[in-house]
Amino acid sequence: MSTEGAIAASNGDDTPRYRVAVRALCEFTARAGDLDLRFTPAPTAQQGIAGHQVVASRRGEHYEHEVTLEGRYGALIVRGRADGYDPVRQRLEEVKTRRGDIEAMPANQRALHWAQAKVYAALMCRERALETIEVALVYFDIEQQQESVLVETMARAELEVFFVAQCEHFIDWAEQELAHEAARSRTLSQLAFPHTDFRPGQRALAESVFKAISTRRDLMLQAPTGIGKTLGTLFPALKAMPGQRLDRLFFLTARTTGRRLALEALTTLGMAAACEDEAAHKDEAAHKDEAAHEEEGNAPGVRTLELIARDKACEHPELACHGESCPLASGFYDRLPAARQAAVQQGWLDHASLRAVALSHRICPYYLGQEMAHWCDVVIGDVNYWFDTSAMLYALTRQHQWRVSLLIDEAHNLVERGRAMYGAEFDQGRFAAARRDAPAALKRPLDRLWRQWKALLREHDGDYVCLEAPPRKLFNALSQFVTSVGDLMVDTPIGIESALLDAWFDAMQIGRIAELAGEVDPGHYLFDIERRGRSATLSLRNVVPAPLLAPRFEAAHATILFSATLSPGHYYRDQLGLxxxxxxxxxxxxxxxxxxxxxxxxxxxxxxxxxxxxxVPIAELMARQFHQRPGNYLAFFSSFDYLEQVSEALANHAPDVPQWAQARRMSEAERDAFLARFTMTGQGIGFAVLGGIFGEGIDLPGERLIGAFVATLGLSQFNPVNEQMKARMETLFGDGYRYAYLYPGMTRVVQAAGRVIRSPEDRGVIHLIDDRFRRGDIQTLLPSWWARPVENTT
Structure with missing residues (x-):
């Protein structure tokens, strides 16, 4: 049962009630003033848990840790766990782990903390029949391991008044949410498939998804392009929500195109229109009572939110995120209630709609999106929002105890994305740049960090060194550097230089990843040093993300992972922690x-x-195919060097064949221009790198693309890093070559070749160029519907 949402009360009371967590209640009612991100960042979740445990261990045996409290007010059930209670002193403690001087904390953040403590205290007075109670805010500095305690003695009566005021502030919203949840269930129960019939294979896909969610099981689906995977997974997932009493559905993807397709599918299902109808109806019936609203039958639609990256959502990237710098941060929380209400009335919150609402209320679109993640039924965003070390949707789900289902689009990408999310590196060049221009206050921590780095390099010579254990002295110096920069930021509100800021973020990431690496089998991480010329990099490489991703899957009611390339199944189970x-x-x-x-x-x-x-043989083959059937082709190669060499060979052999090529670093406009060459009447060959931006996620139906050349097996480059990965895979799974090289490589091949046939009307050709494609074990990894490859001898 979710913490937030409608429930039927016990003791024979059928009145719908709304559960809300203490933290969520106070974040809704007690925040005011500016958005201010100048304060030092919060500790990680693991550091926060450890900090709470340290504080609890310092109290006496009578101390009660994580006390569950609950209270009612009207339609509300307010529930949460107080961090600690001392029954001897009658002191309730709200513990906040942090870094740096608490005097620098923004006043509105301190007010929020006091509000949480006072609500817990009011609930404790109710439960223990106390007339007075000590209320304490305990700020625990994770770096210094020191407590700063703020205490007030409060009467039960004044705490009750405060509690009632917060509930009164929230009650109208709760009643609105109760009505929305009931209407959402009716809407989804009546949801019909939007087309006359399913595409071939799409019905079986939808039935499998519905069954998996209904039986609370994860499911891996390999489904070819053209089957309608996005609509075929969203429709049954939405249909399953009422019966499974799900609070949220998260559609997660690794590519922007995946977000676009999900929004298009929801539009096809009528979600956008339903939200527009709801907003219009609310305006028309604003003064009618609830009974009249129900009689008219205009039920609210499903609220949909698209989350995009901060750098793409920021309206003023040149300004700092605080009220003294950015006008959209100034008074953010004062204007948020009206913007939030407008957003739920809008209902359909793709990037453009959300931005329009935010700017009409003069607040930041990105942070309005973060707020609306609390209140939307379907959220579409990057896989990072659930799987990253600081994943927002995962954190919200745990905070509110939501029941959620996940749809993971193009799930084959999650292996590499998982490794990247749980990896970090110390780049000598970035820290050298920060050290050159650092203020005097950071000289000592940076000098100490540099000494430890040089000592590590002296100890480990060679172009590539794999360390047997993480360099703890260097990590300790990095931790002190993080603390020192945080203290400087408190004292320097105008901000710090970008090079120093980049190094600070890198150092924090290294600390987080080092902590996580210590919690898993050592074989799941590589700690290595690579030298390139006069510079060197220390990398914390995640080899297998499975133990770190597994808890994220377990937190969901059900997860559906789907892709055109999700084979072999055991490889993805092993890598992802399923x-x-x-x-x-x-x-x-x-x-x-x-x-x-x-x-x-x-x-x-x-x-x-x-x-x-x-x-020359590849150039001759390409020219021969083009002359036999002129049209648009894609040619994939293992590297830019190889691509350029074949391109030159083709130009010399067949200068009449038009060609264009992917560049090493392409802007968005250049990418669009590359794809724009593939017109319905166009002719030529586009050269691209396998596994790059044109290897998947692009749609060129019909005559826009009639063939592909894949001149590589897709294997990762042979180098010391990949050989170490192979050795670790061999130890963990007994099949190092396949896990480190073959399976990822063939996924790239099949994805690239999958650009050719996009609909039942398409006709095309694929040339697999390499003698190893003859092998039976490799051909078994090709799509089962493909015709058996025909051998070319010339």
Whole structure:
């Protein structure tokens, strides 16, 4: 049962009630003033838990830790866990872990903390029949391991008045939410599939998703492009929400195109129109009573929110995030209530709609989006929002005890994304830049950090060194550097130089990852040093994200992972931390083998040692195919160097064949220009790097793309890092080569080739260029609907 939401009260009372956590209540009612991000960042969740445990351990045996409290007011049930209570002194404690001087804390943040403490104290007075109680804010500095305690003695009567005031401030919103939840359930129960019939294979897909959510099981789905995966997963997931009493549905993707497709699917399902109808109806019936509202039958739609990255949502990137600098941060919390109400009335909050609401109320669109994540039924965003070390949606789910289902789009990307989220690096160049221009107050911590870094390099010579244990002295110096920069930021409200800020963020990430690495099997991490010229980098590489991702899957009611390339199933279970019995299903393809010619150029080797010899044969093959059937093609290579060499060879061999190429660093406009060349009447070959921005997530149907050349097996580069990864995989899974090289490589190949056939009407050709494609174990990793490859001998 969720902490927030409608419930039926016990003792025969059928009155709907709304549960709200103490923290959520106070964040709604007690925040005022500016948005201010100058204060030092909060500790990690792990550090916070450890800090609370330290404080509790310092109290006597009679001390009660994490006391569950609950109280009612009207339709509200207010519930939470007080950090601690001393029954001898009759003191309730609200513990906040932090860094730096508490005197520098913004006043509105301190007021929020007091509000939480006073609500807990009011509930404690009710439960223990106390007439007075000591209320204490305990600020615990995780760096100094010191407490700063603020205490007030308060009477039960004044605390009750405060509690009632917070509830009165929230009660109208709670009643609105109760009505919305009831109407949402009716809307979703009546939701119909928007088309006359399902696409081939789409019904089986939808039925599998509905069954998995209804039985609270995770599910891995391999479904080809063209089956309608996005609509085929969203529709059954929404239908399952009322019956499973789900609070939220999170659609998570690794690519911007995934967000766009999810919004299009929800629009097809009528969600956007339903929200617009709801907003119009509310305006029209603003003065009618609830009974009249129900009779008219205009039920609220499903509230939908699109979350985008902060750097893309920020209106004033040149300004700092506080009221003295940014006008959208000034008075943010004072204007938030009206903006929040307008946003729920809007209901459909894609990026454009959310921005319009925010700017009409003169507040920051990004942070309005963060707030609306509390109140929207379907949230669409990057996988980071659930799986990252500081994932917001995961944190909200735990805070509110929501029941949520996850839809993970293009789930094959989660392996590499997981490694990146749980990895970090110390880049010598970034810290050298910070050290050059650092203020005097940071000279000592930076000098100490630099000494430890140089000592580490002297101890470990060579271009590549894999460390047996993490360098604790360096990590301790990094921790002191983080504390010193935090203290400086408190004393320097105008901000600090960008190079120093970058180094500070890097140092904090290293500290977080080092802490996490210490909690898992050592074999799941690599600590290594790479030298390039005069510079060096220390990397904390996550090898297998499974133990860190597994708790995130366990926190969800059910998770549906889907992709066109999610094979073999055991590889993804092992890498992602899914249970061994997690079902893996492959959906039948809507395509036929006759739509796609698959040719195998087994007489060509694309191995590094053979590349020079492969240039002319590949150019001849490409030219021959183009002349046989002029049109648009994509050609994929393992590196930019290889791409450029084949491009030159093709230009020399067949200068009449138009060609264009992916550049090493492309702006968004340049990417658009590359794709714009693929017109319905166009002709030519676009050169791209396998596994890059054009290897998946692009849609070029019909004559916009009629073929692809894949001149590589997709294997990762052979280097000391990947060989170490292979060795770790061998130890963990007994199949190092396949786990480190073959399975990821073939996923890239199939994704790239999947750009060709996008609909049942498409016809195309694929050339697999490498003798290793002849091997049976590799051909088993190709899509089952493909025709058997035809060998090219010339």
């Amino acid at each position: 249970a061994a019995m997690t079902p893996w299903l492959e959906m039948a393809s809507p395509f036929e083998a006759g739509q796609l010619e698959v040719h195998l150029a087994g007489h060509i080797s694309t191995r590094y040692r053979d590349r020079r010899a492969s240039l």
